[in-house]
Amino acid sequence: MSLDDWQLVVGLEVHAELATNTKIFCGCANSFGDEPNTNVCPVCLGLPGSLPVLNRSAVEFAARLGMALECTVQPSVFHRKNYFYPDMPKDYQVSQYDLPINADGTLELPDGSVVGIERAHLEEDTGKTTHMGGGGRIHDAAYSLVDYNRAGVPLVEIVSRPDIRTPEQAQAYATELRAILAATGVSDAKMEEGSMRVDANVSMHKPGEPYGTRCEIKNLNSVRSLGRAIRYEMERQVQLLESGERIVQETRHWDEDAGRTRPGRSKEQAEDYRYFQEPDLVPVAPDDEWLASIRAAMPMLPAARRTRLAAQTGGDVDVALVVERGLDDLVLEAIAAGGDPGRLLVHASNNLSAGAGELSARPFAELSKLEATGALTATQAKTVLAELVTAGGDPAAIAATRGFEAMGDDALAAAVDAAIAADPEAWEKFKAGDRKVTGFFVGLVMKTTKGKADGKAVTALLDARAQS
C-alpha cells in the first residue's frame, strides 16, 4: 500500500455554541456545568403549547462570525429537522436549511492556504444523555438520564468546502477557526467542554479522478484527535481501495483509546429529516444599519493580530500561540511601556495561560527589563511572574521580598570556578568540546547559588574559561 498514490480530501463541519447570555429561543441561562435541568422552561423543554422567540443576540453573534469568515450575511429562514431522539425535547431540531444566515465565505490559514466556507448557519443544541449502568454504553445501559440545560443553547454550524488536503491542514483549520470564534467573542470554543465540536468528512481519490466516497468521522474531542483520526482513516480507506473494495458512505466514531474509527450509521439507514419551514418563527431579515454596526464593532482577527505582534517582536513561531491565548494586547502594551520584546514573548508563550490573571502591562514590562539587565535570572523572573498573575504588584518589590538580589559578577565567577574545580574530569571533556556536560556544570552552579545564577551567564563564563 502506498499513500503517495492517493490524495486526501477533507471537509469539516464545526458546531460552536454561541456565548450568548440566554438560549436561542427562550430566556433561560446559557451556562455550562450547572445542576442538571435547572436552566429549563416550557419553551426549551418543548412542552405542549410553547413557542420559540428568536434571541437577537444569537443572530448578532452568528452575523459577526459570518463577517469574520468573509461570508455573505443574508436574510434567512428556520426549518425543522425531524427525527426522534430522547435528548431533543420536541423531537425536531430548529435549524436552517436552504436559506442560512451566512453563505460563501473563506478562511485563510497561517500557511497562506485558503479553505472555502460553504455556510455557517444557526440552530439549537440538544440536551445531553447519560447512560447509567452497563459501563455508560447505550446498548447495555440500565437506564438513561437526560439533562436539558443544553437544549436550546444557540449553535452555529460552520460547513467548510472539501478544500482540505492534509491532516495538518485540517488541524490548522480547526485551530484557526477556534481562534476566530474566541477572538470575536462568538464562542468560548472549548473542544474539551463540547462548546466546539468537529466532524470530519474524509475521502481518498487518485489525482485526476473524481472524489471518492466519504465517511463522516464523529466524536473528535481535540485538535490532536482530529489529526489522528484523519490519518487512521486515510490508511483504512486506501487499504480497502487497493484491495479492490468499495468505501461505504457512513458515519464513523473515533475511539481515542483504541486509536481507530468504528462504523456507525450507514447511508442506507440514514434518517429522512423531512425538513420544512418552521411555522412558529418568522424569516430573519437583519436590517443593513444593524449589520453595519456589527461590522463596525468587529474586533481585530487573529491573522491581523499575528502580523501586528510579529512586526513588534521580530517574528517568531510563538506569535500564533500568544494570539491564540489572547495575550497579544498585553504584550504589545508592555512593549510600548518599554519592556523587552523577546523576554515578554517568551513569558507569554511559555509561562502564561489565557487571561493572565492580575498581571497588567506596566509590571510585565518592568519584569522584562529587570531580566534583560540581568537583575533577575530567568528562573527568578518566572517566580515573580507567577506572583504578579495571582496577586499583581511591583516586580522589583516582589523580587526584594523573595531575596532575589542580582548576583554580582565576582560572586558568579567564583561559583563557576568552584564548579570547575569540583570535577576536573568533566572539565577536561568540556574543554575538548563535549557540550553534553554543559548542563552538569550549570546545574552545579545553580545548586551552590540556590538558583540565583543566570543560566546563560554561567554558560558564557564556562565558554570564556574554556577558551582562555
Add this chain to the structure above:
Amino acid sequence: MTTAQQIADAVRAGERSASEVLEEHLAVIDEREGDVHAFNLVMRDEARAAAVAVDAGDRTGALAGVPVALKDNLCTRGIPTTCSSRILEGWRPPYDATVVARLAAAGAVFVGKTNLDEFAMGSSTENSAFGPTRNPHDLDRVPGGSSGGSAAAVAAGFAPLALGSDTGGSIRQPAALCGVVGLKPTYGLVSRYGLVAFASSLDQIGPFAATVADAALLLEVIAGHDPLDSTSLDRPLPPLVSGLGDGVEGLRVGVLTELVHAEGIAPDVRRRVEAAAEALADAGAKVDEASVPAASFGLSAYYLIAPAEASSNLARYDGVRYGLRVDAENTAEMNAATRTAGFGPEVKRRIMLGTYALSAGYYDAYYGKAQQVRTLIIRDFAAAYDSFDVLLCPTSPTTAFRLGDKTADPMSMYLNDVCTIPSNLAGDPAISVPFGAGDDGLPVGVQLLGPALSEGTLLRTAAVLEGALR
C-alpha cells in the same frame, strides 16, 4: 338568557355577585352535562375560588364574573390539559396560555375544560378519547368539531362564553351546528402561546358566544400582540364592540359562488345563505356574486399542509418527559409503544399522511404543491377583496348529522370543512352566525369572510343578520 355583557355590567355595578352568577351556571351544568358531555373537566372548586376573588377584588375587568369555558387544548397552570388524548392524560401544564392569563386578568371565571376531537383533529367531537359530546339541540346529533365541547357548552347555557381553536373550521363549523356565534380571527391576531399545536401555520384561537356582541367582547379581551408568539401581529386592533351598530349601508357583499355551489351543500343550507344575502341587501348592502377560483382546491391543500405540520408538532409525545409512557426494551420501542397506545386512529392517520407528504422524493409533489395552492388561494382572495368588503357562504354543508354517521368514512367527515378551510389557508378572519333553521329544524350558520383584520366589519355585518332574525 343573560349575556356576558349583562353579567359583567351587573357584577361591575355591584348588582350581582360573581359567585351567584357562577352557581346559576353550575346548576345548569348539573342538570344537563350528563347528557351533553361538553366538558372533560368541570372546574367547580377553582371556579368558586375565582368567583370569590372577583367579588373581593376591584370588579373592574371587562369580563368581571363572567363564566367562560376553555377548550381542553389551552394550557391552564396546574389544571389537566388533555387535548382529549390518552397520551396527555394526567399532564398538568406549569404555565397558562396567554389567552387564559388575559381572561383571568379581565375577571373571567373558568368553569371547565371542554371536550374536543383528539388534538383538534375532526369535525364531530367523536374522535375524543373520553367519549363524544352531544348536540344540545338534539342529543342524537353531533355538535360539530373539533371545538364541539365549547360550542355545546355555550348552546346549553353552561357558560355564556367559550374559547375554541380553529385550524380548518373547528370554531365555525360547531358554532353553526350548535346555533351559536363563532369567529376565527386573522392569523396572528390572538396569541397561540399555550395553545397545544395541531398545525401551527393555520391554528387560531377564537371566541364562541350566544350573541355577536358577546363574541366581540371576548375577542377584544384576548386579541393583541404577545411577545411570546413570534407570529403575533404587532398592530392595534380597532375597537370591535363600539362599532357593532354601524350597519351595512353601502357595504359590498359578495356571495361566494365556488362555496355556495360546492359539492355536498344541502339545499336547505343554500336557501339560508340566499336569505342572508337578501337580508343584507334589505339593510342597504350592495350584494353581488363573487368568485375565488382557487378556493375549490382548499380542502386538498389543507389535508397535506395540516397533517404535515401535525406530524412534526405531535412528535414530542414520545413518553420521555410527560404524559403516557408504555415501557419497552429500548427507547425506540418505548416511543413506538407509547404512541401506539396513546394516539387514536384519526391522529395516527394524519401523522402518517403528514410524514408521507414531507418525505424525501414526495415533498415537491405533495407538501410543496399544496403550498403553491395556498399561495393561489391567498392571491384569489386578495383579488376578490378588491371588489368586495365581505364574502358570504355557508359554514357547514349540512345541519348537525347523527353520531356515527360519518365515522366510518374519513373523507365524508373531511368534506364538512370545505367552506371553512379557505380562510385558514389565507390567514383571513371569518365568522359563523346563526341564521335560522334547516328542514330538520336544526340550526344553520352562515359564514362571512373578510380580509386580514376586518373583524370589525365581519362583526357588524353579523350583527345585522342577527337583528334580521328577531
